[in-house]
Amino acid sequence: MNDAGYIFAGYFSTFAILATYAGWVIRRKRGLSRLLRPEDQ
Amino acid sequence: MTISPSSASTSSRTVRILGWLTAISLALTAVMALVISPRDVNMGDSVRLLYLHVPTAWLAMYVSFGITTLASVLYLWKRTRSRFWDLTAGASAEIGVLFLGLTLLIGSIWGRITWGVWWTWDARLTTTAVLFVLYVGYLAVRKVPAAPEVQSRRAAIVAVAAFLDVPIVHFSVEWWRTLHQDATVLSDRRLLDPQIGGTMAWTLFLGVVAFTLLYCWLMAHRFRLAWLEDRLADRAMQVAIDERRAEAGVGAGGTKKAGVS
Amino acid sequence: MWRDAVLVAGKDLRVEARSRVGINQVVPFALLVLVVFAFALDSDRGTLVSFGPGLFWVTVLFSGLLAVQRSFVIESDDDARDALRLSGLDGAGIFLGKAGAVAAQLLLLEVVLTLGVVVLYGVQLRGPVMLLLTCLAATIGLAAAGTLYGAIAAGLRVRDTLLPLLVLPVLAPVLLAAARACEAALAGAPAEGWPWVRLLFVFAIIYVTFGVVAFGPLLEEA
Numbered sequence: 001m002n003d004a005g006y007i008f009a010g011y012f013s014t015f016a017i018l019a020t021y022a023g024w025v026i027r028r029k030r031g032l033s034r035l036l037r038p039e040d041q
Numbered sequence: 042m043t044i045s046p047s048s049a050s051t052s053s054r055t056v057r058i059l060g061w062l063t064a065i066s067l068a069l070t071a072v073m074a075l076v077i078s079p080r081d082v083n084m085g086d087s088v089r090l091l092y093l094h095v096p097t098a099w100l101a102m103y104v105s106f107g108i109t110t111l112a113s114v115l116y117l118w119k120r121t122r123s124r125f126w127d128l129t130a131g132a133s134a135e136i137g138v139l140f141l142g143l144t145l146l147i148g149s150i151w152g153r154i155t156w157g158v159w160w161t162w163d164a165r166l167t168t169t170a171v172l173f174v175l176y177v178g179y180l181a182v183r184k185v186p187a188a189p190e191v192q193s194r195r196a197a198i199v200a201v202a203a204f205l206d207v208p209i210v211h212f213s214v215e216w217w218r219t220l221h222q223d224a225t226v227l228s229d230r231r232l233l234d235p236q237i238g239g240t241m242a243w244t245l246f247l248g249v250v251a252f253t254l255l256y257c258w259l260m261a262h263r264f265r266l267a268w269l270e271d272r273l274a275d276r277a278m279q280v281a282i283d284e285r286r287a288e289a290g291v292g293a294g295g296t297k298k299a300g301v302s
Numbered sequence: 303m304w305r306d307a308v309l310v311a312g313k314d315l316r317v318e319a320r321s322r323v324g325i326n327q328v329v330p331f332a333l334l335v336l337v338v339f340a341f342a343l344d345s346d347r348g349t350l351v352s353f354g355p356g357l358f359w360v361t362v363l364f365s366g367l368l369a370v371q372r373s374f375v376i377e378s379d380d381d382a383r384d385a386l387r388l389s390g391l392d393g394a395g396i397f398l399g400k401a402g403a404v405a406a407q408l409l410l411l412e413v414v415l416t417l418g419v420v421v422l423y424g425v426q427l428r429g430p431v432m433l434l435l436t437c438l439a440a441t442i443g444l445a446a447a448g449t450l451y452g453a454i455a456a457g458l459r460v461r462d463t464l465l466p467l468l469v470l471p472v473l474a475p476v477l478l479a480a481a482r483a484c485e486a487a488l489a490g491a492p493a494e495g496w497p498w499v500r501l502l503f504v505f506a507i508i509y510v511t512f513g514v515v516a517f518g519p520l521l522e523e524a
Contacts, residue, residue, distance in 0.1 A: 001075075002086045003154045010090050010150045011071060014097075014143055018255070021139055025262045032269035036276070117519070174471040181467060185458050191522075195454055198516045199468065202450060205508055206472045213475035213501055217482065 056261045063258045066251035073244040081241070087154040092244050094147040096252035097140045098169065104256060105137025106176060106204070113200035116193060124271060127193040130200055131183050132263040134176055136256060141173045164218035171210050175203045189274070303395040303514075310391065310399025315406060317376050328368050328407070329414055335361045336418045350423040355484035358419050359477050363444065365411055367466055369404045370448040374456035393518025397449060401513060405445035412437050429487030432495050436487070439502035440480040446509040447472050453520050476505055 001007065074092035081088035112130035115121045148166055149159050160166065183196045339357045343349050350357075419425045427433065448469055455465040479498040486495030 001080075001089075004086070006150050006154050007075070007086060007089050010093065010147050011075065014093055014147060015067070015071075017139075017143060022259060022262070025259070025266055029262060029266040029269060032266065032273060036269060036272055171471045171474050174467070178464075178468040178471065181464060182454065185464070194519060194522070198520060199451075199454060202447075202472065202509075202512060202516070205512060206475070209475045209501070209505055209508070210471075213478050216497065216501075217478055 056258065059254065059258045059261065063251065063254040066247065066254055070244065070248045070251045073240075073247060078240045078244045084155065087151055088241070090147050090151045090154075092248045094144055094151060095245060096248040097147070098144040099249065100252045100256050101137045101140035101144060102172065104253070105133050105140060106172075106207075108133040109137065109176075109179075109200050110204040113197035116197045117201070124193075127197065128264060128267040128271060130197065131180075132260055132267050134179055134183075134200070136259050136263060138173065138176050138180060140252075140256075141169065141176070145169055145173060162218070164214045167218070168211050168214045171214075172207065175206060179203055303392050303398070306391045306395025307398035307402060310396050311402040311406070312399075314373060314376070314400060314403035318372075318403070318407065328365055328372075329411060331368065332361050332365045332411055332415055333418050335364065336415065336422055340422060351425050354419050354423045354425040355488065356477075356481040357423075358415055358484065359440070359480045361415060362408060362412060362441075363470075363473060363477055366404070366408055366444045366448050367469065369407050369411075370445075370452040370469075371462065371465060373400050373404055373449065374452050377456070393521055394514040396521070397453075397513045397517035398510075400452075401442075401445040401449040401510070404449055405441050408441045408445060409437065412441065425488065427488070428490050429492045429495070432487035432492045432499065433484060435499050436480055436483040436495070436502065439499060439506050440476055443476050443502060443506040443509055444473060446506060446513050447476075450509065450513040450516065450520075453517060476502065479505075 070092060074089045078089070078092075080086045109130045112126040112133065116123070116126040116130065145166070148169070152161055152166070153159050179196065179199050182199045183192070185192070185195075187195070336357065339353075339361075340350060343353065416427070420427060451465060451469040451472070455468065458464060479501045483495040483498035483502070486492055486498070
């Protein structure tokens, strides 16, 4: 594959960024969920 | 999938299944894009980046920001006003900005391969860049502290104002670039529109499906997060009000909250 | 609504005339930007002439931001904002008045800048009708969108950084269209300019309308 470096870099960074974002959202969500547990969420 | 915020927990089975479907379809897309599908006649292997670039662009512009605009309008309209729409607008915009950022990133890499430059002022990239900043601004407005209704209303107005600008930006930039294209870019027009057919079309389709699933899954979590943040803010305000009542010596007639648990 | 608009515009312009911030600061600032561009770019007559329209409108844009910020700063003195809200003036009228005052100031500025561009850059004026229409349409659009976003950013501590962030992407097409229209006029080929002028009027209509509708709700506090 020509330009394989660029293409793999593109795919890798895309999935890395998406995974990081998802992880961040889920982690914060779990934290808040624990904090507010007794409440009617 | 229950959308009622109070009862839905995002660890519900539906969301989990959605997550798995998303992961699988994304993996399949990657495999098809990188391995199975052929290289393009004109563009070569760089077309493989388009299987990410196009879905993220479409999802961001049409789905994410479309929903942000719709939700903002619904919030502004008295009959349908509700926190739900405000939170939806914000969550969708954040994901939209993320996707659009990825669009620009992948587009930039593609441009590097095709034209040897990381950026070029062609119509599509320019419009995308302006759109990106437009919605970054929207997210910035959401973060400015104010009374909840003021905050939501202000954000909703900004969302609609931004949406009004989108077609104007699109047309003006299109015109501009069509009038002022130099020879190299014109000949690259062929490169910009690959001959999609067969496997390539299926791969693109799969990519769009995968990113749509991803959007839904991310929305489920991001909305839930926004909802919880909203509950927390409500709670904090309630505590502050109760404390002030207690200071004033007025019995609040009811449970005295000792603080956030 | 129109009566309120004239009232507010008159007030804003009178405040401006008395404080002379416009004359003492904004106009010199704008001329200075023109000069700075000449330093930054290779200022042999060729480039400045060809960049003239673009530089002109960039300068108008930044000065417009100043004018809008000023328009709302005068309200935050002595809680004028609350007085404005309680005065019973129609939200739409306030918007038109404020935007009108900003537009008036910008138009005056553009006259000065045109002189500046002619004298400092050696631009030769041609196609006056198109130039005038461009200035009119672009200025109305600038003032309308600027006032709308100015209200959104007003009174916030992050006001000075938020306003440009919000308004510059929105005004990008105005900048683009106005510069291209002026270029067409100056090049003696007005036919190419008319689509841009049309776009400017469309933009102006859209944002004036939206401002009229949204300004009232924006001013409401909960």
